[in-house]
Amino acid sequence: MDKVSLEKEEHASILNTEVVTRLASVGQIAAGVAHEIRNPLTSVQGLLQLLQEEHDFQYWDLIFAELNQAISTIESLLSVSKPSLQTESITDFSLCVELENILSLFQQDTYRIQFKKKWLDKAIKIRGKRSQIKQALFNLIKNACESIEHTGVVTIEHVRVGECVHVVISDTGVGISTTDMRRLGVPFFTTKPEGTGMGLTQVYSALYEHGATIDVKSTPGEGTTFTLALPVSPRHKPDVSGGAEMQPIHLKKAEDIREFFQLNRKTFNEMLENEAATTFEIVSKSKFVTEKDLLDHANQITELVHDGLTQEIIELAQERGMAWAKSDIPIISKMEWFYALRKVIWRFMDEFYSNKGIDAHTAFAIADRTSDALDNFIVHFNVSFAKYREDVLQSQKSVIKELSVPVIPIFEGIAVFPIIGRLDNQRLQIIEDRLLEQLENRNLHKLFIDVSGAITTEEVSFAALERILDGVMLLGCEAVLTGISAKMAKFLLGANRDLIRKISIQSTLQQALLDYSAGRAALEK
Known part of the structure:
Protein backbone atom coordinates (compact mmCIF):
# COMPACT_ATOMS: atom_id res chain seq x y z
CA MET A 1 0.00 0.00 0.00
CA ASP A 2 1.44 3.42 -0.96
CA LYS A 3 2.03 6.33 1.36
CA VAL A 4 -0.98 8.33 0.08
CA SER A 5 -3.38 5.42 0.70
CA LEU A 6 -1.96 4.90 4.19
CA GLU A 7 -2.42 8.59 4.98
CA LYS A 8 -6.03 8.47 3.74
CA GLU A 9 -6.83 5.40 5.85
CA GLU A 10 -5.17 6.96 8.88
CA HIS A 11 -7.17 10.17 8.33
CA ALA A 12 -10.45 8.21 8.02
CA SER A 13 -9.60 6.28 11.20
CA ILE A 14 -8.94 9.54 13.04
CA LEU A 15 -12.26 10.91 11.82
CA ASN A 16 -14.17 7.82 13.02
CA THR A 17 -12.40 7.93 16.40
CA GLU A 18 -13.17 11.61 16.77
CA VAL A 19 -16.81 11.01 15.89
CA VAL A 20 -17.15 8.26 18.52
CA THR A 21 -15.51 10.56 21.08
CA ARG A 22 -17.90 13.38 20.16
CA LEU A 23 -20.93 11.12 20.49
CA ALA A 24 -19.73 9.90 23.86
CA SER A 25 -19.33 13.50 25.00
CA VAL A 26 -22.76 14.39 23.72
CA GLY A 27 -24.20 11.39 25.60
CA GLN A 28 -22.64 12.52 28.88
CA ILE A 29 -23.95 16.06 28.44
CA ALA A 30 -27.45 14.97 27.39
CA ALA A 31 -27.77 12.39 30.18
CA GLY A 32 -27.01 15.07 32.75
CA VAL A 33 -29.05 18.03 31.50
CA ALA A 34 -31.61 17.05 28.84
CA HIS A 35 -34.37 15.97 31.21
CA GLU A 36 -33.57 18.75 33.66
CA ILE A 37 -34.06 21.35 30.91
CA ARG A 38 -36.82 19.77 28.84
CA ASN A 39 -39.26 19.10 31.70
CA PRO A 40 -39.29 22.69 33.05
CA LEU A 41 -39.55 24.08 29.52
CA THR A 42 -42.55 21.85 28.82
CA SER A 43 -44.22 23.03 32.04
CA VAL A 44 -43.55 26.67 31.15
CA GLN A 45 -45.03 26.06 27.69
CA GLY A 46 -48.24 24.67 29.22
CA LEU A 47 -48.59 27.59 31.64
CA LEU A 48 -48.03 30.11 28.86
CA GLN A 49 -50.75 28.44 26.79
CA LEU A 50 -53.16 28.94 29.70
CA LEU A 51 -52.13 32.60 29.97
CA GLN A 52 -52.63 33.04 26.21
CA GLU A 53 -56.30 32.08 26.60
CA GLU A 54 -56.83 34.82 29.21
CA HIS A 55 -54.57 37.62 27.97
CA ASP A 56 -54.06 39.14 24.54
CA PHE A 57 -50.37 39.84 23.81
CA GLN A 58 -48.85 40.72 20.44
CA TYR A 59 -45.69 38.68 21.02
CA TRP A 60 -47.26 35.30 21.86
CA ASP A 61 -46.32 33.83 18.47
CA LEU A 62 -42.69 34.86 18.90
CA ILE A 63 -42.55 33.48 22.45
CA PHE A 64 -43.95 30.09 21.45
CA ALA A 65 -41.75 29.89 18.36
CA GLU A 66 -38.60 30.41 20.43
CA LEU A 67 -39.80 28.04 23.15
CA ASN A 68 -40.60 25.30 20.63
CA GLN A 69 -37.15 25.77 19.08
CA ALA A 70 -35.50 25.31 22.48
CA ILE A 71 -37.52 22.15 23.26
CA SER A 72 -36.81 20.77 19.77
CA THR A 73 -33.08 21.33 20.24
CA ILE A 74 -33.08 19.51 23.58
CA GLU A 75 -35.03 16.59 22.12
CA SER A 76 -32.66 16.40 19.14
CA LEU A 77 -29.70 16.32 21.51
CA LEU A 78 -31.29 13.55 23.57
CA SER A 79 -32.28 11.44 20.54
CA VAL A 80 -28.74 11.64 19.16
CA SER A 81 -27.06 10.89 22.46
CA LYS A 82 -29.17 7.86 23.38
CA PRO A 83 -30.70 6.43 20.19
CA SER A 84 -30.78 2.91 21.70
CA LEU A 85 -33.51 4.02 24.09
CA GLN A 86 -35.94 4.42 21.21
CA THR A 87 -38.71 1.82 21.12
CA GLU A 88 -38.32 0.97 17.44
CA SER A 89 -38.03 -2.76 16.83
CA ILE A 90 -35.11 -4.37 14.98
CA THR A 91 -35.98 -5.91 11.61
CA ASP A 92 -34.36 -7.10 8.39
CA PHE A 93 -34.95 -4.69 5.52
CA SER A 94 -33.70 -3.69 2.09
CA LEU A 95 -31.75 -0.46 1.72
CA CYS A 96 -32.74 -0.30 -1.98
CA VAL A 97 -36.42 -0.12 -1.02
CA GLU A 98 -35.78 2.57 1.58
CA LEU A 99 -33.67 4.60 -0.83
CA GLU A 100 -36.41 4.44 -3.47
CA ASN A 101 -38.96 5.62 -0.91
CA ILE A 102 -36.71 8.46 0.21
CA LEU A 103 -36.03 9.61 -3.37
CA SER A 104 -39.78 9.86 -3.97
CA LEU A 105 -39.79 12.65 -1.35
CA PHE A 106 -37.41 14.73 -3.49
CA GLN A 107 -39.62 14.97 -6.58
CA GLN A 108 -39.74 18.76 -6.23
CA ASP A 109 -35.97 18.88 -6.84
CA THR A 110 -35.95 16.94 -10.12
CA TYR A 111 -36.28 20.14 -12.17
CA ARG A 112 -32.73 21.13 -11.15
CA ILE A 113 -31.11 17.90 -9.93
CA GLN A 114 -30.60 14.69 -11.87
CA PHE A 115 -30.78 11.63 -9.63
CA LYS A 116 -28.72 8.68 -10.87
CA LYS A 117 -29.23 5.23 -9.30
CA LYS A 118 -27.09 2.12 -9.49
CA TRP A 119 -28.61 -0.83 -7.60
CA LEU A 120 -26.52 -4.01 -7.35
CA ASP A 121 -27.20 -6.98 -5.01
CA LYS A 122 -30.76 -5.73 -4.48
CA ALA A 123 -31.88 -8.86 -2.61
CA ILE A 124 -29.40 -8.28 0.22
CA LYS A 125 -30.85 -6.98 3.49
CA ILE A 126 -29.40 -5.44 6.62
CA ARG A 127 -30.64 -5.71 10.18
CA GLY A 128 -31.44 -2.76 12.38
CA LYS A 129 -33.87 -0.01 13.20
CA ARG A 130 -35.42 0.93 9.90
CA SER A 131 -36.53 4.45 10.83
CA GLN A 132 -33.13 5.40 12.25
CA ILE A 133 -31.28 4.26 9.13
CA LYS A 134 -33.91 5.80 6.88
CA GLN A 135 -33.58 9.14 8.68
CA ALA A 136 -29.79 8.98 8.28
CA LEU A 137 -30.07 8.29 4.53
CA PHE A 138 -32.66 11.07 4.18
CA ASN A 139 -30.33 13.55 5.91
CA LEU A 140 -27.42 12.63 3.62
CA ILE A 141 -29.50 12.93 0.42
CA LYS A 142 -31.00 16.20 1.66
CA ASN A 143 -27.52 17.56 2.33
CA ALA A 144 -26.40 16.46 -1.14
CA CYS A 145 -29.31 18.31 -2.77
CA GLU A 146 -28.77 21.44 -0.69
CA SER A 147 -25.06 21.49 -1.57
CA ILE A 148 -25.98 21.98 -5.25
CA GLU A 149 -26.61 25.69 -5.73
CA HIS A 150 -28.22 25.61 -9.17
CA THR A 151 -28.20 22.41 -11.20
CA GLY A 152 -26.23 19.21 -10.72
CA VAL A 153 -26.23 15.47 -10.18
CA VAL A 154 -26.75 13.27 -7.11
CA THR A 155 -25.59 9.67 -7.62
CA ILE A 156 -26.59 6.83 -5.29
CA GLU A 157 -25.07 3.35 -5.48
CA HIS A 158 -25.92 0.16 -3.60
CA VAL A 159 -23.59 -2.85 -3.70
CA ARG A 160 -22.51 -5.73 -1.48
CA VAL A 161 -18.80 -5.79 -0.61
CA GLY A 162 -17.88 -8.82 1.47
CA GLU A 163 -20.08 -8.93 4.56
CA CYS A 164 -21.22 -5.32 4.20
CA VAL A 165 -23.65 -3.37 2.06
CA HIS A 166 -22.06 -0.20 0.70
CA VAL A 167 -24.23 2.83 -0.01
CA VAL A 168 -22.38 5.56 -1.86
CA ILE A 169 -23.99 9.02 -2.08
CA SER A 170 -22.16 11.49 -4.32
CA ASP A 171 -23.05 15.03 -5.37
CA THR A 172 -21.64 17.70 -7.66
CA GLY A 173 -22.15 20.42 -5.07
CA VAL A 174 -19.93 23.03 -3.48
CA GLY A 175 -17.84 20.49 -1.55
CA ILE A 176 -16.45 20.64 1.99
CA SER A 177 -13.27 22.40 3.02
CA THR A 178 -10.45 20.53 4.78
CA THR A 179 -11.11 22.48 7.98
CA ASP A 180 -14.83 21.65 7.98
CA MET A 181 -14.15 17.97 7.20
CA ARG A 182 -12.69 17.49 10.67
CA ARG A 183 -15.79 19.03 12.24
CA LEU A 184 -18.36 16.81 10.52
CA GLY A 185 -20.72 15.27 13.06
CA VAL A 186 -20.03 17.86 15.75
CA PRO A 187 -23.38 18.82 17.30
CA PHE A 188 -24.64 22.26 16.24
CA PHE A 189 -21.88 22.71 13.65
CA THR A 190 -23.38 23.74 10.31
CA THR A 191 -22.44 25.76 7.25
CA LYS A 192 -26.10 26.44 6.40
CA PRO A 193 -27.64 29.82 7.31
CA GLU A 194 -30.69 28.18 8.92
CA GLY A 195 -29.25 24.74 9.78
CA THR A 196 -29.39 23.18 13.26
CA GLY A 197 -26.18 21.20 12.93
CA MET A 198 -27.90 18.00 14.14
CA GLY A 199 -28.45 16.26 10.78
CA LEU A 200 -24.99 14.74 10.38
CA THR A 201 -24.79 14.11 14.12
CA GLN A 202 -27.85 11.88 13.76
CA VAL A 203 -26.24 10.16 10.77
CA TYR A 204 -23.05 9.33 12.67
CA SER A 205 -24.99 8.28 15.77
CA ALA A 206 -27.34 5.92 13.88
CA LEU A 207 -24.51 4.31 11.91
CA TYR A 208 -22.33 3.89 14.99
CA GLU A 209 -25.16 2.13 16.82
CA HIS A 210 -25.58 -0.28 13.88
CA GLY A 211 -21.89 -1.14 13.72
CA ALA A 212 -21.52 0.70 10.43
CA THR A 213 -18.71 2.92 9.18
CA ILE A 214 -18.73 6.11 7.15
CA ASP A 215 -16.06 7.52 4.87
CA VAL A 216 -16.17 11.05 3.45
CA LYS A 217 -14.24 12.44 0.50
CA SER A 218 -14.73 15.95 -0.81
CA THR A 219 -13.17 18.44 -3.18
CA PRO A 220 -14.25 22.07 -2.75
CA GLY A 221 -16.03 23.27 -5.87
CA GLU A 222 -16.46 19.75 -7.27
CA GLY A 223 -18.56 17.75 -4.81
CA THR A 224 -18.69 15.29 -1.94
CA THR A 225 -18.96 11.51 -1.60
CA PHE A 226 -20.24 9.69 1.50
CA THR A 227 -19.61 5.93 1.58
CA LEU A 228 -21.57 3.97 4.19
CA ALA A 229 -20.73 0.34 5.04
CA LEU A 230 -23.49 -1.50 6.93
CA PRO A 231 -23.21 -5.17 7.99
CA VAL A 232 -25.36 -7.67 6.11
CA SER A 233 -28.08 -9.27 8.24
CA PRO A 234 -26.78 -12.52 9.81
CA ARG A 235 -30.09 -14.22 9.03
CA HIS A 236 -30.23 -13.08 5.45
CA LYS A 237 -29.15 -16.00 3.32
CA PRO A 238 -30.03 -15.94 -0.39
CA ASP A 239 -31.73 -19.16 -1.51
CA VAL A 240 -31.07 -20.94 -4.80
CA SER A 241 -33.54 -18.70 -6.61
CA GLY A 242 -31.85 -15.55 -5.36
CA GLY A 243 -34.60 -14.75 -2.87
CA ALA A 244 -34.25 -14.32 0.89
CA GLU A 245 -35.02 -16.83 3.60
CA MET A 246 -38.37 -16.05 5.24
CA GLN A 247 -37.93 -15.32 8.93
CA PRO A 248 -40.20 -17.19 11.37
CA ILE A 249 -42.93 -15.36 13.25
CA HIS A 250 -44.56 -16.58 16.44
CA LEU A 251 -48.35 -16.45 16.24
CA LYS A 252 -51.10 -17.73 18.51
CA LYS A 253 -52.92 -20.78 17.17
CA ALA A 254 -56.62 -20.90 16.36
CA GLU A 255 -59.01 -23.23 14.50
CA ASP A 256 -60.93 -20.45 12.75
CA ILE A 257 -59.12 -18.01 10.47
CA ARG A 258 -61.14 -15.03 11.73
CA GLU A 259 -60.18 -15.87 15.29
CA PHE A 260 -56.56 -16.38 14.15
CA PHE A 261 -56.35 -12.85 12.74
CA GLN A 262 -58.07 -11.39 15.82
CA LEU A 263 -55.76 -13.15 18.30
CA ASN A 264 -52.69 -11.94 16.39
CA ARG A 265 -53.92 -8.46 15.53
CA LYS A 266 -51.10 -6.73 17.40
CA THR A 267 -48.47 -8.67 15.42
CA PHE A 268 -50.40 -8.04 12.19
CA ASN A 269 -50.39 -4.29 12.85
CA GLU A 270 -46.68 -4.26 13.73
CA MET A 271 -45.77 -6.14 10.55
CA LEU A 272 -47.92 -3.77 8.47
CA GLU A 273 -46.24 -0.74 10.04
CA ASN A 274 -42.80 -2.20 9.31
CA GLU A 275 -43.65 -3.08 5.71
CA ALA A 276 -45.19 0.35 5.01
CA ALA A 277 -42.96 2.46 7.25
CA THR A 278 -42.74 5.36 4.80
CA THR A 279 -46.50 5.53 4.37
CA PHE A 280 -47.11 5.56 8.13
CA GLU A 281 -44.53 8.32 8.53
CA ILE A 282 -46.15 10.48 5.85
CA VAL A 283 -49.69 9.78 7.07
CA SER A 284 -48.71 10.90 10.58
CA LYS A 285 -48.67 14.46 9.20
CA SER A 286 -51.97 14.18 7.28
CA LYS A 287 -55.29 15.70 8.40
CA PHE A 288 -57.55 13.40 6.39
CA VAL A 289 -55.91 9.98 6.91
CA THR A 290 -54.36 8.89 10.21
CA GLU A 291 -52.11 6.01 11.24
CA LYS A 292 -55.06 4.58 13.21
CA ASP A 293 -57.17 4.74 10.02
CA LEU A 294 -54.62 2.61 8.17
CA LEU A 295 -54.63 -0.08 10.85
CA ASP A 296 -58.40 -0.01 11.43
CA HIS A 297 -59.21 -0.33 7.74
CA ALA A 298 -56.60 -3.03 7.21
CA ASN A 299 -58.30 -5.08 9.93
CA GLN A 300 -61.72 -4.33 8.42
CA ILE A 301 -60.51 -5.62 5.07
CA THR A 302 -59.28 -8.89 6.57
CA GLU A 303 -62.67 -9.44 8.25
CA LEU A 304 -64.52 -8.78 4.98
CA VAL A 305 -62.15 -11.03 3.03
CA HIS A 306 -62.85 -13.95 5.39
CA ASP A 307 -66.60 -13.39 5.21
CA GLY A 308 -66.62 -13.03 1.42
CA LEU A 309 -68.53 -9.72 1.63
CA THR A 310 -67.49 -8.27 -1.73
CA GLN A 311 -70.04 -5.41 -1.77
CA GLU A 312 -68.92 -4.23 1.66
CA ILE A 313 -65.28 -4.35 0.45
CA ILE A 314 -66.24 -2.17 -2.54
CA GLU A 315 -68.05 0.37 -0.32
CA LEU A 316 -65.09 0.53 2.08
CA ALA A 317 -62.70 1.00 -0.87
CA GLN A 318 -64.83 3.84 -2.28
CA GLU A 319 -64.92 5.63 1.07
CA ARG A 320 -61.16 5.19 1.61
CA GLY A 321 -60.32 6.23 -1.94
CA MET A 322 -62.15 9.53 -1.47
CA ALA A 323 -60.44 10.17 1.90
CA TRP A 324 -56.99 9.63 0.37
CA ALA A 325 -57.87 11.81 -2.63
CA LYS A 326 -58.68 14.69 -0.26
CA SER A 327 -55.27 14.43 1.36
CA ASP A 328 -51.83 15.40 0.05
CA ILE A 329 -50.43 11.88 0.51
CA PRO A 330 -48.29 10.96 -2.53
CA ILE A 331 -49.44 8.15 -4.82
CA ILE A 332 -46.32 6.09 -4.07
CA SER A 333 -47.46 5.82 -0.43
CA LYS A 334 -50.80 4.46 -1.56
CA MET A 335 -49.07 1.77 -3.60
CA GLU A 336 -46.69 0.93 -0.75
CA TRP A 337 -49.66 0.43 1.59
CA PHE A 338 -51.41 -1.86 -0.92
CA TYR A 339 -48.26 -3.90 -1.34
CA ALA A 340 -47.65 -4.15 2.41
CA LEU A 341 -51.27 -5.07 3.16
CA ARG A 342 -51.34 -7.85 0.57
CA LYS A 343 -47.94 -9.16 1.72
CA VAL A 344 -48.86 -9.33 5.42
CA ILE A 345 -52.27 -10.91 4.75
CA TRP A 346 -50.69 -13.64 2.61
CA ARG A 347 -47.99 -14.23 5.25
CA PHE A 348 -50.65 -14.75 7.92
CA MET A 349 -52.68 -17.04 5.68
CA ASP A 350 -49.57 -19.05 4.95
CA GLU A 351 -49.00 -19.47 8.69
CA PHE A 352 -52.64 -20.47 9.29
CA TYR A 353 -53.02 -23.01 6.49
CA SER A 354 -49.47 -24.47 6.51
CA ASN A 355 -50.39 -27.36 8.83
CA LYS A 356 -54.03 -27.81 7.87
CA GLY A 357 -53.37 -30.57 5.35
CA ILE A 358 -55.54 -29.01 2.62
CA ASP A 359 -55.38 -30.29 -0.96
CA ALA A 360 -54.29 -28.26 -4.00
CA HIS A 361 -57.88 -27.65 -5.17
CA THR A 362 -58.86 -26.12 -1.82
CA ALA A 363 -55.66 -24.09 -1.65
CA PHE A 364 -56.30 -22.58 -5.10
CA ALA A 365 -59.92 -21.85 -4.19
CA ILE A 366 -58.80 -19.95 -1.06
CA ALA A 367 -56.17 -18.10 -3.07
CA ASP A 368 -58.70 -17.12 -5.77
CA ARG A 369 -61.22 -15.88 -3.21
CA THR A 370 -58.64 -13.88 -1.31
CA SER A 371 -57.05 -12.38 -4.44
CA ASP A 372 -60.47 -11.48 -5.82
CA ALA A 373 -61.41 -9.66 -2.62
CA LEU A 374 -58.13 -7.74 -2.41
CA ASP A 375 -58.22 -6.88 -6.12
CA ASN A 376 -61.77 -5.56 -5.74
CA PHE A 377 -60.63 -3.31 -2.93
CA ILE A 378 -57.65 -1.98 -4.89
CA VAL A 379 -59.63 -1.42 -8.12
CA HIS A 380 -62.53 0.43 -6.47
CA PHE A 381 -60.17 2.38 -4.23
CA ASN A 382 -58.33 3.64 -7.31
CA VAL A 383 -61.58 4.39 -9.17
CA SER A 384 -62.91 6.43 -6.26
CA PHE A 385 -59.53 8.14 -5.81
CA ALA A 386 -59.28 9.05 -9.50
CA LYS A 387 -62.93 10.17 -9.77
CA TYR A 388 -62.65 12.53 -6.79
CA ARG A 389 -59.41 14.01 -8.10
CA GLU A 390 -60.98 14.43 -11.57
CA ASP A 391 -64.08 16.10 -10.07
CA VAL A 392 -61.86 18.48 -8.11
CA LEU A 393 -59.85 19.25 -11.25
CA GLN A 394 -62.98 19.99 -13.27
CA SER A 395 -64.32 22.14 -10.46
CA GLN A 396 -61.07 24.08 -10.35
CA LYS A 397 -61.19 24.57 -14.10
CA SER A 398 -64.74 25.93 -13.80
CA VAL A 399 -63.66 28.32 -11.06
CA ILE A 400 -60.72 29.47 -13.18
CA LYS A 401 -63.04 30.11 -16.11
CA GLU A 402 -65.45 31.99 -13.85
CA LEU A 403 -62.67 34.09 -12.40
CA SER A 404 -61.34 34.77 -15.89
Missing part, protein backbone atom coordinates in the same frame (compact mmCIF):
# COMPACT_ATOMS: atom_id res chain seq x y z
CA VAL A 405 -64.53 36.71 -16.68
CA PRO A 406 -65.46 38.58 -13.48
CA VAL A 407 -68.46 40.72 -14.49
CA ILE A 408 -69.15 43.01 -11.52
CA PRO A 409 -72.62 44.70 -11.34
CA ILE A 410 -72.55 48.30 -10.03
CA PHE A 411 -76.02 49.64 -10.96
CA GLU A 412 -79.10 48.03 -12.40
CA GLY A 413 -78.20 46.99 -15.96
CA ILE A 414 -74.66 48.37 -15.56
CA ALA A 415 -71.50 46.32 -14.88
CA VAL A 416 -67.71 46.43 -14.94
CA PHE A 417 -65.56 43.76 -16.58
CA PRO A 418 -61.85 44.10 -15.58
CA ILE A 419 -59.43 42.14 -17.78
CA ILE A 420 -56.36 41.30 -15.69
CA GLY A 421 -53.31 39.33 -16.74
CA ARG A 422 -52.19 37.74 -19.99
CA LEU A 423 -54.52 38.31 -22.93
CA ASP A 424 -54.12 35.71 -25.67
CA ASN A 425 -56.44 33.85 -28.04
CA GLN A 426 -57.24 31.12 -25.54
CA ARG A 427 -58.23 33.72 -22.96
CA LEU A 428 -60.32 35.56 -25.56
CA GLN A 429 -62.18 32.33 -26.34
CA ILE A 430 -63.02 31.88 -22.65
CA ILE A 431 -64.13 35.53 -22.46
CA GLU A 432 -66.38 35.11 -25.48
CA ASP A 433 -68.08 32.04 -24.06
CA ARG A 434 -68.57 33.28 -20.50
CA LEU A 435 -69.09 37.00 -21.09
CA LEU A 436 -71.97 36.65 -23.54
CA GLU A 437 -73.72 34.17 -21.22
CA GLN A 438 -73.47 36.61 -18.30
CA LEU A 439 -74.69 39.57 -20.37
CA GLU A 440 -77.78 37.62 -21.37
CA ASN A 441 -78.50 36.26 -17.87
CA ARG A 442 -78.05 39.63 -16.16
CA ASN A 443 -79.83 41.71 -18.83
CA LEU A 444 -77.04 44.31 -18.97
CA HIS A 445 -77.24 47.32 -21.29
CA LYS A 446 -73.90 48.96 -20.51
CA LEU A 447 -70.52 47.32 -19.84
CA PHE A 448 -67.32 49.09 -18.80
CA ILE A 449 -64.39 46.94 -20.02
CA ASP A 450 -61.25 47.95 -18.13
CA VAL A 451 -57.96 46.81 -19.71
CA SER A 452 -55.54 48.68 -17.43
CA GLY A 453 -54.36 45.35 -15.97
CA ALA A 454 -54.28 43.41 -19.25
CA ILE A 455 -51.05 42.20 -20.84
CA THR A 456 -51.31 41.86 -24.61
CA THR A 457 -49.32 39.24 -26.51
CA GLU A 458 -48.39 38.77 -30.13
CA GLU A 459 -50.82 35.85 -30.24
CA VAL A 460 -53.90 38.08 -29.87
CA SER A 461 -56.20 37.98 -32.87
CA PHE A 462 -58.03 41.15 -33.91
CA ALA A 463 -60.80 38.96 -35.27
CA ALA A 464 -61.29 37.28 -31.86
CA LEU A 465 -61.54 40.64 -30.10
CA GLU A 466 -63.93 41.95 -32.74
CA ARG A 467 -66.16 38.88 -32.32
CA ILE A 468 -66.51 39.64 -28.61
CA LEU A 469 -67.47 43.29 -29.22
CA ASP A 470 -69.92 42.25 -31.96
CA GLY A 471 -71.49 39.78 -29.55
CA VAL A 472 -71.83 42.44 -26.84
CA MET A 473 -73.61 44.80 -29.28
CA LEU A 474 -75.87 42.05 -30.67
CA LEU A 475 -77.15 41.54 -27.12
CA GLY A 476 -78.11 45.22 -26.98
CA CYS A 477 -75.27 46.21 -24.66
CA GLU A 478 -73.02 49.27 -25.07
CA ALA A 479 -69.29 48.62 -24.52
CA VAL A 480 -67.05 51.29 -22.95
CA LEU A 481 -63.30 50.62 -23.06
CA THR A 482 -61.18 52.14 -20.25
CA GLY A 483 -57.58 52.04 -19.01
CA ILE A 484 -55.90 51.80 -22.42
CA SER A 485 -52.12 51.78 -22.11
CA ALA A 486 -49.65 52.94 -24.77
CA LYS A 487 -48.99 49.32 -25.75
CA MET A 488 -52.72 48.58 -25.99
CA ALA A 489 -53.23 51.73 -28.07
CA LYS A 490 -50.57 50.56 -30.55
CA PHE A 491 -52.28 47.20 -30.70
CA LEU A 492 -55.67 48.77 -31.45
CA LEU A 493 -54.16 51.07 -34.08
CA GLY A 494 -53.09 47.98 -35.98
CA ALA A 495 -56.67 46.70 -36.03
CA ASN A 496 -59.45 47.40 -38.45
CA ARG A 497 -60.85 50.95 -38.04
CA ASP A 498 -64.33 49.49 -37.65
CA LEU A 499 -63.19 47.82 -34.43
CA ILE A 500 -62.37 51.18 -32.81
CA ARG A 501 -65.64 52.77 -34.00
CA LYS A 502 -67.70 50.02 -32.37
CA ILE A 503 -66.80 51.06 -28.83
CA SER A 504 -66.72 54.16 -26.65
CA ILE A 505 -63.36 54.93 -25.04
CA GLN A 506 -62.57 56.76 -21.78
CA SER A 507 -59.21 57.29 -20.06
CA THR A 508 -59.74 55.51 -16.75
CA LEU A 509 -62.43 53.35 -15.18
CA GLN A 510 -62.68 55.75 -12.25
CA GLN A 511 -63.35 58.71 -14.54
CA ALA A 512 -65.85 56.72 -16.61
CA LEU A 513 -67.83 55.75 -13.49
CA LEU A 514 -67.75 59.33 -12.16
CA ASP A 515 -69.05 60.64 -15.49
CA TYR A 516 -71.77 58.00 -15.58
CA SER A 517 -72.80 58.74 -11.98
CA ALA A 518 -72.93 62.48 -12.68
CA GLY A 519 -75.05 61.93 -15.78
CA ARG A 520 -77.35 59.58 -13.89
CA ALA A 521 -77.78 62.13 -11.06
CA ALA A 522 -78.56 64.91 -13.56
CA LEU A 523 -81.28 62.81 -15.20
CA GLU A 524 -82.86 61.97 -11.86
CA LYS A 525 -83.16 65.72 -11.05
